[in-house]
């Protein structure tokens with residue numbers, strides 16, 4: 001594999017074809033977006049950077065004539081660096097015209113994760129690999145470059161990002177390297193919000209990444225196996241089989257529902273010797289679960305969860321999490337060995353590290369205009385959970401992120417010397433909301449377009465569950481996933497969930 005220095009140099013020699021950067025030496029395609037967005041100062045900075053990188057490349061080439069080059073590096077196209085492989089960036093790199101731009105994706109995660117089905121993988125209804133899409137596979141099909149690294153710093157003035165390897169390195173320190181860009185697109189998402197509650201980071205599980213779901217699944221397994229040991233007291237077994245979910249939003253509710261399915265459908269079969277009945281406790285600080293839904297659907301969801309043997313505790317917030325305890329605001333202590341925390345999202349370290357010129361007033365998001373351009377920049381854009389549009393607040397959901405990815409890719413594709421990227425305005429069109437409630441039931445609010453407007457149709461029970469399953473099935477990007485997911489559902493229905501741990 002080519003080292004980062006070589007990759008960078010190869011890209012720069014594509015971007016700067018001669019030793020002295022002259023506009024006439026660039027291809028018309030390259031010149032158009034550059035001339036419309038880059039100032040003379042930033043062009044000079046890119047030039048100096050690229051000349052140095054090319055010298056480094058020549059040095060490396062001399063010592064290693066067999067080194068490989070990335071496929072698109074030789075093309076003289078504007079370089080778009082895309083951060084993240086989530087909903088927004090995945091849609092962006094699928095839709096942008098790769099004949100018009102040389103795209104490099106940088107992300108510590110080498111896959112796109114279909115988050116709406118993550119809770120199903122946490123109990124084994126679905127397998128982890130069924131809901132992820134390889135970015136390498138997409139990169140080879142669409143012809144873009146991918147670097148598995150995280151960006152630790154963005155230098156908006158000099159048009160470059162600083163990266164740190166997210167893969168194995170034989171050095172003690174992870175490899176670090178810069179990547180210059182003509183355009184930057186930031187889609188780094190967000191992190192779980194702990195609201196500063198002590199002990200959450202140390203003792204609770206989150207449900208954000210595929211690895212989180214795997215950890216939760218392993219812990220559930222461990223709790224049941226530990227509860228099977230011969231010398232366990234009744235109290236120890238009760239503690240091991242008490243599962244606490246914090247947060248009554250869609251993720252918390254869906255995980256609690258999946259867990260009750262697993263306990264009802266599989267645990268009696270797998271652990272017939274355990275007499276104690278497992279408990280699922282769902283804690284929600286406000287007065288309702290699924291607060292984004294209408295009151296009638298919220299009430300339905302509450303009744304349904306209770307019927308599923310999920311103990312919903314409304315108006316109860318968590319004061320502290322200890323190794324095997326959850327301490328509530330009223331002083332009550334719940335003994336447990338499995339706490340899943342799902343109370344919304346907050347900014348990533350990279351967002352917090354940016355200068356306040358680029359951030360919203362509360363410093364929680366990157367500030368963008370309606371064309372998704374980052375405040376006080378000319379050639380940098382942001383979308384998805386990490387961004388907030390001035391005066392147009394949208395929920396942090398996949399629908400918004402994906403539509404923004406599509407919008408921005410269209411903007412890049414339509415750009416000409418006369419038309420800058422981001423001069424159109426983004427408008428969100430909600431297609432509704434769905435939540436799974438367990439045992440073939442759910443709630444849904446579906447937006448149905450009418451000749452004049454949009455009408456919301458409310459569904460509950462089996463119909464909502466069917467819509468939930470069909471809706472997500474059609475949303476899965478690759479045929480591989482569209483086959484794997486129903487296959488997993490069928491397998492679970494016939495044979496039950498696979499309880500093994502490895």
Ligand SMILES: Cc1cc2nc3c(=O)[nH]c(=O)nc-3n(C[C@H](O)[C@H](O)[C@H](O)COP(=O)(O)OP(=O)(O)OC[C@H]3O[C@@H](n4cnc5c(N)ncnc54)[C@H](O)[C@@H]3O)c2cc1C
Nearest residue numbers: 084085086087088115116151188189384385396397398399
């Ligand atoms: C369990 C769960 C269920 C959900 N269910 C739904 C649902 O049913 N419907 C819905 O609409 N929404 C749902 N959401 C919300 C939805 O997943 C998010 O809104 C969406 O993922 C946001 O997309 P994004 O592209 O902004 O960020 P993400 O999808 O979070 O992607 C961020 C990407 O940036 C990368 N990254 C992070 N840091 C760096 C860095 N420093 N440098 C480079 N790359 C970086 C990450 O590795 C990742 O690839 C759910 C979320 C979760 C966790």
